Amino acid sequence: MRKHFFLGLAANYQRDERIAHTFKIGHTEDLKDLKRYLLRRYGGEKAILTKNGRSALTLALKAYFDKGDKILVNGFTCYAVYEAIKAAGLTPVFVDISLEDLNFENTNLEKEITNSSPKGIIIQNTLGHPVDIATIEQLAKEHHLVIIEDLAHCAGIKYPDGREAGTVGAATVLSFGKDKSIDTISGGAAVLRYPYKNIIEAPKRHPKASDHLRARFYPTFGAICRALSYIHLSGVIMRLLVKIHWVEKSADNKLDLTRRLSKFEAKLALMQLKGLSRVGEKPLRDFYFVNNRDKVLKELAAAGFYFGGFWYEKPVSPERYYKKVHFPEEKCQNAVYASSHIVNLPKYYTRRQLAPARKIIEKYQEGTK
Ligand SMILES: *Cc1c(COP(=O)(O)O)cnc(C)c1O
Numbered sequence: 001m002r003k004h005f006f007l008g009l010a011a012n013y014q015r016d017e018r019i020a021h022t023f024k025i026g027h028t029e030d031l032k033d034l035k036r037y038l039l040r041r042y043g044g045e046k047a048i049l050t051k052n053g054r055s056a057l058t059l060a061l062k063a064y065f066d067k068g069d070k071i072l073v074n075g076f077t078c079y080a081v082y083e084a085i086k087a088a089g090l091t092p093v094f095v096d097i098s099l100e101d102l103n104f105e106n107t108n109l110e111k112e113i114t115n116s117s118p119k120g121i122i123i124q125n126t127l128g129h130p131v132d133i134a135t136i137e138q139l140a141k142e143h144h145l146v147i148i149e150d151l152a153h154c155a156g157i158k159y160p161d162g163r164e165a166g167t168v169g170a171a172t173v174l175s176f177g178k179d180k181s182i183d184t185i186s187g188g189a190a191v192l193r194y195p196y197k198n199i200i201e202a203p204k205r206h207p208k209a210s211d212h213l214r215a216r217f218y219p220t221f222g223a224i225c226r227a228l229s230y231i232h233l234s235g236v237i238m239r240l241l242v243k244i245h246w247v248e249k250s251a252d253n254k255l256d257l258t259r260r261l262s263k264f265e266a267k268l269a270l271m272q273l274k275g276l277s278r279v280g281e282k283p284l285r286d287f288y289f290v291n292n293r294d295k296v297l298k299e300l301a302a303a304g305f306y307f308g309g310f311w312y313e314k315p316v317s318p319e320r321y322y323k324k325v326h327f328p329e330e331k332c333q334n335a336v337y338a339s340s341h342i343v344n345l346p347k348y349y350t351r352r353q354l355a356p357a358r359k360i361i362e363k364y365q366e367g368t369k
Helices: 015-022 028-042 053-064 079-087 106-116 133-143 209-231 234-243 263-275 293-302 319-325 333-341 351-364
Strands: 004-006 046-050 070-074 091-095 120-123 146-150 171-175 188-192 285-289 305-307 342-346
Touching: 004 209, 004 351, 015 209, 015 263, 028 046, 028 188, 028 263, 046 053, 053 079, 053 120, 053 146, 053 171, 053 188, 070 079, 070 106, 079 091, 079 319, 091 106, 106 133, 120 133, 133 146, 209 234, 209 263, 285 333, 285 351, 293 305, 293 342, 293 351, 305 351, 333 342, 342 351
Parallel strands: 004 305, 070 091, 070 120, 120 146, 146 171
Antiparallel strands: 046 188, 171 188, 285 342
16 A cells, blocks of 8 residues: 655655755855845845744734734634734734635624724735635725735745735745745745835844755755655654754744844745746645544545644644634634644645545535535
């Protein structure tokens, strides 16, 4: 039986890219190239490269908002987003999602705008499924909301009206973290467009030699880890890598507004950005709702499909940080439902490879999609 491990480590790289990258030399020019590319692709006046996505999001938020401002945020999201909003001194207002696409539900959105008079909105295009951008833009115009686009899940996708995600809002934020749509293991970027009102200082502190080393070997090491998972060694290896700080659990990647991106991370990010098709990428993950998830996961494992974890097991994930958020569960019941019923399949396996998994999932599938 062919086994499939949903272990996203360096899954975006081809073999020749892995090998070539390992022998490249890092230049300061790599950082400049990436910035130039981001400004051209997304349009903007300032590009900032950071240690991770949440640091980029924090800086972007600080550029447009003042302390205490309320920001609308998807009720089904990653702790990194919450952390960035708090670090920027702002107040998150969670909006319940639609179960169709895991994005804002329009009625809820309008209700929250009336109730809390927010100053901005973060669009995340959950798991790579695009929002109805025209409606959101209209609401933003009427209520003077600043739009921030978070591309952690959705670099390369198109909105229904044909525009590329990342070209609409005041600022665009990318994460280059493990399992994200651009994956260099860690890193982030913010593209700012005028008029931003607060001047932001770009990170100045250089990465450590070990950070460069990690990004140099990530494509190769990642592939080795994935291969070892087939003889059930990846658990041991992953624990070892976490122990020597080669890999951080995604949610634990520390917010740091002062550390620069590594040159090797910049090289990898640029390579992947250039590779994103111009006509729109597939969603990062296809999702399903099932009525007995534990049982489904057991059956999937018996058929050779192993999950490390999925997005998201709580409305704001991971579970170990959820309590800190004081999430308004009564108000966001779709998000609560989604987080306890969702199963999602990543795009680094083909539809054909995933067909047996889908068959199992469909037996237990419920609700709409
Ligand atoms: C992961 C993630 C981020 C930021 O990720 P970092 O781990 O800080 O790079 C931002 N937004 C969303 C929706 C995410 O899933």
